[in-house]
Amino acid sequence: MSPPASDRAPAAPQLVRLTDWIPAAWRTVRTDLRLLLKGLIGLLRLRPTRLGSIGQTFAQQAARHPERPAVVCGDRRWTYAEFNAWANRCAHALQAAGVKSGDSVGVLLDNRAEVLAWVLGTVKLGAIATLLNNQQRGEVLAHSLRLSTPALVVVGEACADALHSLPPAERATLCERWWWEGETPPPDNLIWAQERLAVAPSHNPPETATIRLHQPAFHIYTSGTTGLPKASVMSHYRWHRCMSGMGVMGLRLRPDDVLYCPLPLYHNNALTVSWGAVVGAGASLVLVPKFSASRFWDDVRRYQATSFCYIGELCRYLLNQPARPNDREHRVRAMIGNGLRPEIWDAFQQRFGIGHIAEFYTASECNLAFINALGLPRTTGLCPLSYAIVRMDLDTEQPVRSGRRQHMSRVQRGEVGLLITEITTRAPLDGYTDAEATEAKVLRNVFKKGDAWFNTGDLVRHQGLHHMQFVDRLGDTFRWKGENVATTEVEGVLAHQPEVAEAVVYGVTVPGADGRAGMAALTLCDDAAPFDGAALARALYAQLPHYAVPLFLRLRDDHAVTATFKYSKVALKREGYDPTVVHDALYVLTPGGYVPMTGELWQALSAGTHRFD
Structure with a gap:
């Protein structure tokens, strides 16, 4: 099938003008003022050193709205109270096995509710949920495990191939304890997780109330700019910033909303952006094993979803599907994700009738995020914190330094440059588990002596009025x-x-x-x-x-x-x-x-x- 005409001709670079910005801002404030204020207050109250955690936030939602649906997977549905109890059993089972605050717990499962239960149970202890990519095999998987040195790994029945790609002797050196999450008895003398959960209590562990926001919550694997995968660190603080800024202010879910998630939970798009938006609103999350272009809209209608998460290629696959008379027959009013290319933005929005596209920009290791809160077309939106778009030498793929002090210079409105984000106490850099890899991403003495900026490695277009548009990725x-x-x-x-x-x-x-x-x-x-x-x-x-x-x-x-x-x-x-x-x-x-x-x-x-x- 030939792509749509809009797919063949890139759209002209779009700048953000006051004539677009003011009406969009007025519509947003007029219709969603309560949610905007809620998100803003949430952001202002956050401090890295304050008490607070993902587990505490989820437990509070469960206490306020115990009967509200929290997670749906296939034909199974859990309320907030049921899911919180499940996660608590996971936490107590892990604690009984010796897992403590600061330990890493590997999670190697396919896309299902069990991932969130084990992740939530892990972070309730102050431990770190290490989300292993279930597509990795052999040496790449072994490398990921060496980076995080997990105290225990929970592996699912559907990931047996990944498990068996590691020879038993090597598996034992990478992690001493492997738990089997499945309905059938475990292979290779693994511990059957279900037996541990059956005797674990379901009350909230007291350790959850002692966690501070700056503590690490997840390890998310990213390729970075060079080399094998790196384990980026996601703190409770950054997850909550995402929940308030991108979820509450950007996507603006309500308690009766249903977010359809076809993306893998080992990515932050699903684990942080989507789940954070849902938990912040007390809404419902629908998980499916994997994305299917042919079944997507049927699934959306089946679950009565009102929103979904995406990556750019997902949108292109949907647009390349044959047009159907019922393309607009759904309840979706908003979508959140990144990578929706400018050349297909309008065609996608018009064909499927999506009112609000909350395109965002961030990365697993980045300390800032941009969100299209105003719903302007073909933009990743704005960020209230300090960032800069600086001039690049595209042959060397290095930022240009000039003058006696060898400082960098910002591009002009409409120009393309390297996005860098300032590292501050309000926007700390969690980085990677590898300190050298983290330092390699830091640019120093950029505009003045002693300043420090994170190098995103991405080319973006300065659109004006604090908005930007993603252009391309640099590096290896x-x-x-x-x-x-x-x-x-x-x-x-x-x-x-x-x-x-x-x-x-x-x-x-x-x-x-x-x-x-x-x-x-x-x-x-x-x-x-x-x-x-x-x-x-x-x-x-x-x-x-x-x-x-x-x-x-x-x-x-x-x-x-x-x-x-x-x-x-x-x-x-x-x-x-x-x-x-x-x-x-x-x-x-x-x-x-x-x-x-x-x-x-x-x-x-x-x-x-x-x-x-």
């Missing part, structure tokens, strides 16, 4: 299918293939698709057999998440390197997979493996009519 990480792909992870897997001597991985744009698709420039070994595209594809699928498998290959005799012996990717990214520019052999990933690029395939890619699964 690119985003595809809603997931961050670390090039070094893919390069490491390629380097272990017997026929590959060297591999350079980078992201390239594909017409009609969000983010960047993976491309690998390979140098084959001198004694390698003739290139077998089908065999290489099978090997990569076995060792990488599907979204990380490169869609394009380029076979080269050698690679250009910098003076510090790093691979130079700037020219590779610029040349992409254009056969009129690239004279090396080019291959494209198909269901049968990698096949040579043909003129027909190139034309389809250029026209945006070729689709990848």
Whole structure:
């Protein structure tokens, strides 16, 4: 199916003008003043050193509205009181096993209510819920576990493949205790979590009331800008800021609202943004195992959802579905997420009749967030705290410093630059579990001596009136299918293939698709057999998440390197997979493996009519 016309022609850069801002602000204040004030008061009351926690906030909602539906998953439904009791049993079971404040508890489950129960139970103790990506396998999963050193890991029945990708001996060194969350007896002598829960009490643990907001609540894995996954730290303070700012003020849910969540709970879009908005309103969260474009609106109608969360690629998939007469027959009035591209924004909003799009910008490790609270089109919204958009050298991908003091300079309205956010007591940087990785993201002496700013690694457009628009991601990480792909992870897997001597991985744009698709420039070994595209594809699928498998290959005799012996990717990214520019052999990933690029395939890619699964 050909993409909509709006999907083929990027929209002109939009600036935010007073003539747009004032009417939007007036409509928002007039209709949602109570919620705006509630969110603002919530933000102003937050201090990192104050007592407070996610577990305490949820327990308070359960005490106020015990019979209100809290979580729905499939045909199962839990009230706030029921879910709070479940989480309490998880907390007491963990505590009886020796888990204490500051310990990490790994959660390796598919998308289901059990994730939230174990997460909530963990944070009620002051422990840290480590959300493991259930698509990781082998060495990548082992690396994630080494970063967080969990005292205990809860693994689900649906994640048995991930568990068995770790040899038993290595598994024991990564974590001594593994609990099995499932209906059937556990394999490999794992402890059956259900037996522990059956005898655990359901009252609120007293430790919950002693937690302070600055304490860590979650580990969320992100690729960062280089290397294997990093474990970013999410504090109770940042979760509550998100709840008040993005949830209450931005999305503006009410107690009778239902938020449909098709995103994985190991992402902050689901765990912090969506769940935070729901808990802040005392509303209901609907969880589904995974996103389905064909079933999405049927599900929304089935659960009578009034809102949903998204990533940009999800919206594109929905827009590419055949139009139906009942596209607007639903109760959804608002949606929250990030990555809705400007070129499809209007088409999506008009086709499905969504009144309010609460697009936001943040990152798991970022100390600030932007939210489109006023509902203006094609913007990530505004942020009341200190940030700057500074000039970049796109060849070196480094911010420009100039003058005697070597300070940075801000871009003008309408220009594109690097987004940086100031690190302050009101906006502390939680960073990663790795202190060196955190420090690598900090820019110092930016505008004055002694200041400190977080480098987001993202290019954004300054739209005026404190609004901005996301443009692109810098560095060695690119985003595809809603997931961050670390090039070094893919390069490491390629380097272990017997026929590959060297591999350079980078992201390239594909017409009609969000983010960047993976491309690998390979140098084959001198004694390698003739290139077998089908065999290489099978090997990569076995060792990488599907979204990380490169869609394009380029076979080269050698690679250009910098003076510090790093691979130079700037020219590779610029040349992409254009056969009129690239004279090396080019291959494209198909269901049968990698096949040579043909003129027909190139034309389809250029026209945006070729689709990848």
